[in-house]
Every structure is written in C-alpha cells, then in structure tokens.
Amino acid sequence: MSVVEARSGEAVGQEIEIRGWVRTRRDSKGGFSFIEVNDGSCLSNLQIVADAALENYQTEITSLSVGSSIVAQGVLQASQGQGQATELAATSVRLLGDAPSDFPLQKKRHSFEKLREWAHLRPRTNAFGAVARVRNCLAYSIHQFFQEERFYYVNTPIITASDCEGAGQMFRVTTLPLDQVPLKDGKVDFAKDFFGKASYLTVSGQLEGEIYATSLGRCYTFGPTFRAENSHTSRHLSEFWMIEPEAAFFDLSDNMALAERFIKRLLTDVLSKCAEDMKFFDERIQPGVLAALTTVKEKPFQHMSYTEAVDILKNSGEKFEYAIDWGADLQAEHERYLTEKHVQGPLILHDYPKSIKPFYMRCNEDDRTVAAMDVLVPQVGEIIGGSQREERLDILLERMQQLGLSQEEYWWYVDLRKYGSVPHSGFGLGFERLVQWVTGMTNIRDCIPFPRTPGSAEF
C-alpha cells in the first residue's frame, strides 16, 4: 500500500505493508521507535511505530539511518499524534538498503543551488517531490484538456533542417568527425553529414503543427524544444518542453477563448489534485501563490489591444526602466504593470505591431498590426504567446519577401496556403514556465528534472 492510501484512513484496522525511504527516526525512552517513511506518493510521511519487542529491534531498527529503504508490515491505526490521521503499528520492519552517513540529504537544509548538483537525489526532498508531482499533474491535465476538446496529439520533429524563422539560436546536430570536418570549396561539406544537409534541434513545432491543423482540424504538440542562447537567468533553459495547439477555422477570438479555458482547466486540476503540495508551496516557497492562482482561475481574462495598452502605460505616471512607444516590444515591467496594477488579474493583449512579430502572423486590415495575442498573468507576465496565422497566399509571400525569407526553403509551408487554405490559429506555452508559475519556485532550473543550461548537461 502506498503512503497516500494509508494516510487516507480507509484501511484503518487492516494489516498492510509499506515500502519507502526513512526520512527521520526517533527512539523514545519507553522502548519505541518512531520512523517517518516517505514513498513519493504524497508529500507527507507515514509514521511507523516500532516496539522494542520486535525481534530485530536492537540489531536493526534502532540503527535505521536517514535515507535508507525499508519494508514494514503491521496494522494501520488512527493516530493520536497531531497532524497525522494514521500510523502503522509495526509487526515487522526490515531494512532493504541502508544509507551510510555520507548520504547528502541529512536533516540539515540544503540550498536549491546545492541540490542541483544532486539532481539524482533531490526528488527525495519535500520540495522536489512536490515539483515532480505538480509537473506530472499539469502534464496529464494538458493531455486531458486537449483530448476532450478533440485536439489530436502530434509529434513534430526534434531534428530539423528548417529553423522556424529564427525564433532563437539553434544547436547543431551532426555525426561529422569534429577533428576532421570534411570541407568542399573551403566550406563545411554537409552533404557528408548524416542527413545530407545542415541540421539542428527544433526551436518550435508550430509550422509542422499547422500541417496537421490543416488536415485533421485540431492538433497539439507537447515535446522538447531548444535554444542555444548563452542565457544565465532564472527564466531560461537550453532544453525545455513546449505545448503548441493549432486549430483550423479558429480566429484570434477563438484562440483567446481556448487559451483562457486551457489555463483555467490546468489551475482547477492542480489546485484540487495537488492540494497538499500546493499548500506546501504556499507556506514554504512563495507565500500568496495559492491566492494568485485562484484569482486567475476565477477571474475572466480581460482583453486589451496593444495600442490601448501603450496608451495606458504612457498615462500611468509610472517610472519604467524602458521607455514605451507605439511600435516597441513590451518589457516584463510593462506587462507586469498592466496585469498586476491596471487590471489586477489575467489579461490578454492582442493586435501587436507587425514590425515586432514573425512573418506567419495574420495581417490586420490596418496594415500595421497583426492578429497576435499574449496572455499575461500577475507575478510572471507573459505565459502564452500566439496568433491567427496568415492564410492568404499573396499576403504571406509578400511578407516573406519583405523579411528576406526564401520561398523555396518554406515550400511546404507555402503549399498549405496554395491548396485548400483555411483560417487557423494557435499558441505556445512553455511547460517549465508554467511549472515555475504554479509552484512559485524562484529558478526555472528547479522546475525540470535535469536542467540543461550553458556549461551544464550533467546526468
């Protein structure tokens, strides 16, 4: 039986077996040992009460160390202790694997920085166990949401010869011998590389997602994406997971409504299914996170055009580090002012200047804005970015030409506009940013099991 089942109390009075890792052991003078055991099924431990009368009490139980693994049998009882509903009155406690005194996770607290060096052990701590459970809950909730909305899960390629319009710097993928790279006319001869051409790790599955949206109607990706930028911030990873839904016949307003239903559903699930873990984050990691998420869950998302937003910022009387003028990209400080102070809740900004957005976004009638949208939430700023896509062949080609993009390279993307083109829209959500927002963890490196950042690919 798992600890979470044992703690539910349904099995009180029954003989059960518990298997897990010792978090603490305390021996009373009265000839009892109290062993707190965790098995990862929930944040809380189950207390095992071992009587000195047990056969191996002196030889084994009184020397059980922090981090060792045990299997215990006994009768589950309603507990007299505070803060726990049940405890196990052991009839047997057996050591499976001990943990010598150099086990790093002793009772002493360690910084999250230090724990990153022990990424193989940190999921045995309260905080990282909770992050892992919340992450799992959100991932499954994402699949459930899209399946219920009849979106198909599609796996877009990881290795690619396209570059999704320079969304970021890319990692090269190669099998060429680096100490003897074949050259031709003084340049690298990629014809000799594995794929016969230069290839990279994807920065986005959106363009390929559009292929499936314009054939199956609705699809979503949920897979790893990569950025080779040399960023050392608490908000950037070199490898992260992204969710990118794409839907035919959705205009920008359908897209905004989808994003709102999506975020509300994720929050509803995580607040109800991970209540204990979320309470932990609220108490120990970021006080107020529960209230902040509840606000977003309950408040209707306000809509505001970029142009309105610029006016509001200009008239706000606030001192911003970066000046704001129509045509400039909004900075985090601007986004946070709008969502935290101005609307005090979730906000969708839409219709951004064409000049600061990628080629595939749909041009509006005014010819200076595109049908883009960003979802902003308090404390974090942008959490989702998306748009209606340009489905008109002539306008797309003109825009590509203006930006110097090769029609030949994007031949298949152009084809989607040539053959049975339809209006369609989609957005992207960075999964670790979502986990960071929901848990309130300070550093995004603590929101993914094995973070990849410049200089770091251990494990």
Added chain:
Amino acid sequence: MSVVEARSGEAVGQEIEIRGWVRTRRDSKGGFSFIEVNDGSCLSNLQIVADAALENYQTEITSLSVGSSIVAQGVLQASQGQGQATELAATSVRLLGDAPSDFPLQKKRHSFEKLREWAHLRPRTNAFGAVARVRNCLAYSIHQFFQEERFYYVNTPIITASDCEGAGQMFRVTTLPLDQVPLKDGKVDFAKDFFGKASYLTVSGQLEGEIYATSLGRCYTFGPTFRAENSHTSRHLSEFWMIEPEAAFFDLSDNMALAERFIKRLLTDVLSKCAEDMKFFDERIQPGVLAALTTVKEKPFQHMSYTEAVDILKNSGEKFEYAIDWGADLQAEHERYLTEKHVQGPLILHDYPKSIKPFYMRCNEDDRTVAAMDVLVPQVGEIIGGSQREERLDILLERMQQLGLSQEEYWWYVDLRKYGSVPHSGFGLGFERLVQWVTGMTNIRDCIPFPRTPGSAEF
C-alpha cells in the same frame, strides 16, 4: 459541427455548419452536386447535397475542386444513400481556399513512398489520417494507463553527456563552428562547446528514470530518443519516441504483469475508440490485423525462459537462417517461430544470458543469466524489452568493472545503489513500432508524422 458528430446522426433535423476539405465532387444531371467533405475528425466524409437553386451554384459550387476548403450550412438529414447515415442538405456552400489542378492528391492513388515526399499533405489522405488518429489514441491511452496505475510522467533529458551504455550510436549536439573547431593538444576542445563537454542526443531515458523510480516510486517517460546508425530498413528511424516505465519494489514478475496489462489496455482502447480506422487498416492495409490484435488482447501472455526457448527452437525441426545455441541472441526468425507457431499468441521470454545483456540488468542466482524479459507478439516479434535492475552495489560495480565501464562516469547511477537501494524494474516500448504493429503499415516511416532517416530531415 465536426463530420464525426454529424455522422453520428444525433443532430438529424438540425441546422448545422460543416467546415472541411473537398475529397470529391459529382454533379448530377438533375441539377444537384454531391460534395464529399472530410475534416479529419474521422475517416469517413460527410456528403453535402447542393441544389442548383443555390445562389452561387453555377459560379462556385460546380467548379469546386478536389482539395479545396469549404464551409457549408444546411439541415442534417438521414441519408437514403448506402454506407452513410446522414447527409447535409445545403442552404449555403462557400469556398474558403481553392486547390489548383496541380494539387498533388488527386483521385489517382499514390504510393506511400511518393507520399513521404509530400509529408505536409499526406495527413489529408485516408491512410495517413487514420494513422494520425490511431497514434493519438495510443499516446493518450499510454498516459491514461500509467496515470491510473499511479506512475508519474517524468521528462528525462534529451541532450546528455551520458550514453546509457552504448545502446546505440549517438548524434553529437554542438555549437562549435564546424569550419573552425577549436583544438587543444590536437584534440577537439569540448571545454569551449556549449555545455563545456562533449554532448549527445539521448538513446534512452532509463537510467534517469531509475532516479525518479527510487524517489517517487513509479514513473514513466514518453519522449524522443535517437540512433545515429546508418540503417535503411522498414523498422528503423533515426528519431523515434519511446515509453519507459520504471517502478521501485517491482521484481521481474511484477514487470511482466505490468507489460501485459499495458499492452492489453492499449489494444482495448484502440480497437474500441478507433474502430472505423482499424477496420480500414484491416481491409486496405493488412488483412488480418484486427484478428491478430484481438488475439493478443484476449490471450494470457505465456512466460518462457530463454533456456526453454532455445531447447524448443533446437527441437523444432525448423530450418533457421541463423543457428541457435545457448548464449546467442535470438533473431527475428526465432522470435516469430516461438510466438507465431509454438505458442500462437503473445509470449514473454525471460532470464536471458548475462553475456548478451547490458550491465544494469539484475544477475540471477545461476550467475549466467539476468532477470531480463522481452515481450514477443505474432507478426512482429519483440515489442517490449525490459528487466529487473541490479540494485546490489557490489554486484553492479563488479559487472561494470568486467565491462570496462567507468564508475566515475556513472557516479550518480552508482549512488542510487549506495543510498537506500531498492529492487526495481522497468521496460521500454518504441512508440512507432507499436503504431506500426497496430496499423499494419509496412514501413515505420509512415508511422511518424515526419520521419528522420539517413539522408532525410525534410520538413
């Protein structure tokens, strides 16, 4: 409304709107056009009946071409035609995007090889629409199964500096300039590369999965993995998705039971939820596939040791291309004989010779076999491979030494045995092999949206 909803018949008599792509159009002499529309929500089309009385009948409807996108409104009616329950009596049919006559997917059939060059359009065909829906169904079923069994979804790293004990050749990931690779003492200076050391694309998430199993109890991965082998077969991809569950306190027998529940659950879901698509595969792609899958779904998985299997093969009287002797790896022909002819159903082989299996598999008492298992199914052979893992520190270290593996490089994997080690087990399933088996598609390149193979990374 989607075509699948319209075809269900629940909305007969109602005004509805349908949006999709024209598969065929036929004009009757009586002044009607019959337009077959597909929107990807199911294999079948919905027939739209457009009356010559419609305003744009002559100008637009009678020239609607294959592949164009339309939106149609009208009243859903019970159909008099054969093979369709409902049809739409249109009050309006409007062209969204036309498809010129060079649209590649005209009525003429194309080979799957040819369609691979049009991977951006092939999901608009019956076969690839069906593959996409089955793939989606299986992916979601995998998540549902593991979530219900209380396994946590965990994302193991894609970029890695470890190599999971040479499970295959690896792609290098780098940001070094290939035409000017920095050298130090005549060797590539990986200290100057992005991660400060040589790094690769993962071949398996198992070792990292073990980290989460030995902290959270049960976990599974479902993510992309890579092989840089120069394989040009119908069963190999350079990029494929893999599912790898790992569970603490599971021995080999728990592991085999998990694999059996897992496969039966996937087949149950796909046969019921994708009944129409599966009927298509049975009729058009691989006659008999339904019966074959139903057998595996219903028959208990037999268990047989490798040693027994070798005896059976030796005494079979069959002529095999590869000789069989205790200690040699089984070939596909041997596996297929065992599952197709000998047991005539699903089979789990277990306890393979130590010498042909990786270092992490648990040594048996006999000291010449390990607690490995392979799940074999008729027509395909091996579909799952797994094992109980070696949890005993001394035996693991001895085995690593024998195989020349560096204890320093695997320091964190060794730590899992040093601190609170527990028995644990897991297995791996290649997702595209599963899709190939379930759909009966001949080539695995047709079982993933955008196949990556030597010389090919288009789209």
